Amino acid sequence: MKVLILGSGGREHTIAQKIYESPNCDQIFVAPGNAGTSAIAENLTLDIGDFEAVGKCISNHNIGMLIVGPEAPLVDGIKDYFDDKNEFSDLLIIGPSKRGALLEGSKERAKEFMRTHQVPTAAYQSFTAETLDAGKSFLETLRPPYVLKADGLAGGKGVLILKHLQEAQDELEQMLTNSKFGQASEKVVIEEFLSGIELSVFVLTDGENYLTLPNAKDYKRIGEGDTGLNTGGMGAISPVPFADETFMKKVDEKIIKPSIDGLTKENIDYTGFLFIGLMKVGDEPYVIEYNVRMGDPETEVVIPRIENDFLDVLIKTAQGKISEVDLNIDKRSATTVMLVSGGYPEAYEKGKTIHGLDKIKNTDDVFICHAGTKIENDQILTNGGRVLAVTTFDSNFESALRKGYKIVDQIDFDKKYFRTDLGKDLV
The missing domain is CATH 3.40.50.20 (Rossmann fold)
Incomplete structure (x- = not known):
């Protein structure tokens, strides 16, 4: 094929x-x-x-x-x-x-879907420029921090988490009346802040039946200690140590099954990946968001752990025969360290020559994944904010990360940056 x-x-x-x-x-x-x-x-x-x-x-x-x-x-x-x-x-x-993709394309639609099908999520209300004052008043009823989400697609940058009420009210006005995120913020969802630890769960579905893929945790912020601006992701770990069998059973019963059943009940044509961003609050799972495709860099730790013929799995999914698949998962831990351009996620330069890749070979426990690269005059150059993802396997995530960082040291380009603290929150 x-x-x-x-x-x-x-x-x-x-x-x-x-x-x-x-x-x-x-x-x-x-x-x-x-x-x-x-x-x-x-x-x-x-x-x-x-x-x-x-x-x-x-x-x-x-x-x-x-x-x-x-x-x-x-x-x-x-x-x-x-x-x-x-x-x-x-x-x-x-x-x-398109109707299925609205689960990511509209935060309000996703929240309505969760409410209809009794999927646990944070309390929320939606506002437009016409209801700005009501939105500011709603913020006054919440405890900080305050969560503001642009309703539409904003390239992963449409979510603000703010500590102070006045700041939240000012940002709401910027989003609704000054198009801070363009058309994406013509409507804004304000929701209750959930305190816990995040993880991502991935589902492959033919619209009726489903396979639960390995879970993962990614690291969004640019700085050490999870500080600074949000990025597309600075690294990932799979499986997530705190997502034990008991917790994942709750995720299946309270989150995944109601979500897939909801697609069926609403006659939504849905074939493909459903990425469920979760917050573990105490011992309970709550949905932060749906995405209608695989995440990045989570893909770099999730997909390599699948031992099946992946094309065969996708063919059966597209044919509505996903129930025939028995998924086999590599029991080792996989970790990804993302190498990014200096200045990312703000202004950065492209076209920097990448050195050291010729000395590293993909093996059973190492995968060098390209994110923002190009070839010019037989040289591999940087071509994006996130440049390379170094994925490594080992018996646990700590040893996998140690292996990954050794490989990171062999790769170089001007103003290369990466986080050295991945996984420290899990120890």
Whole structure:
């Protein structure tokens, strides 16, 4: 089978690598891809938001499966586009319909879905520019810190957690009346702050049945000690030590089953990944958010732990036969250390030469994943804020991290930065 993966980051490289290992894979195309995907696939220069262009690519290359990495094409309805065209009736698509993708595309919609299907989550209310004063009054009823979420997609930057009431009220006004996050903040969800520890749970579903993939914890903030600005993620660990069998049973019964049953009850066409961001409050799980695709850098620790033929798993998912799959998971711990450009997540420079990669080989316990790279004049250069993800395996996450940091020291580029404190909150 020929497979087309849309996206250019670490998530897409990891998925491509896992599919590349399948004997059922004839060829992989990645659009636009990066320097890492170019070693195992053909990178295509393609606007993934131009569905007609994607369709021509699928026809020209005789693609059998389309995997949509990022959320924007899903929210814009890429699955519906191809489902509505007879010439693509045999195309297998991993990604939900536009209606399903609203679970990530609208924070308000996600909250309404949780409330309808009795999925535990924080209390909330939604506000627009017309109800700004009511929003400020609602903030006065809450205890700090205050959580403000832009309703729409904001590239992972639309959530503010603020300690002071006046600051929260001012930011609410900036979001609603001064378009702080563009169209994404035309509506803002204000919710109760949940105090606990975060983790991510990943589900693969055919819309009726599901597989629970390995859980993970990522580290969002740029600075040591989880300080500074939010990023796309500075590292990840899987499995999460505090998510024991008893807790994960609660997650399954109180979160996953009601969520998947809700999709079925509402007749939502949903084939693909459901990423559930959780907060463990005491011993109870609460949903912070849904994403309708795999997370990054969690993908880099979750997908490599799957021992099955991953392409076969995805084929069965797209065919509505996911119940036939018995998932086999590597019992070792996997950790990812993200190397980023100096200045990220604010202004940073691209085009820096990366040294040392030629001395490191991917093995059973090491995977160098490319996130923001490109090839120019036979050299691998930085091409994004998050540049490389170093994923390593060992018997526990502490030894896996030690192994990962040794490899990180062998890689260099101008103004390279990474966090040295990953996992310290779990010890």
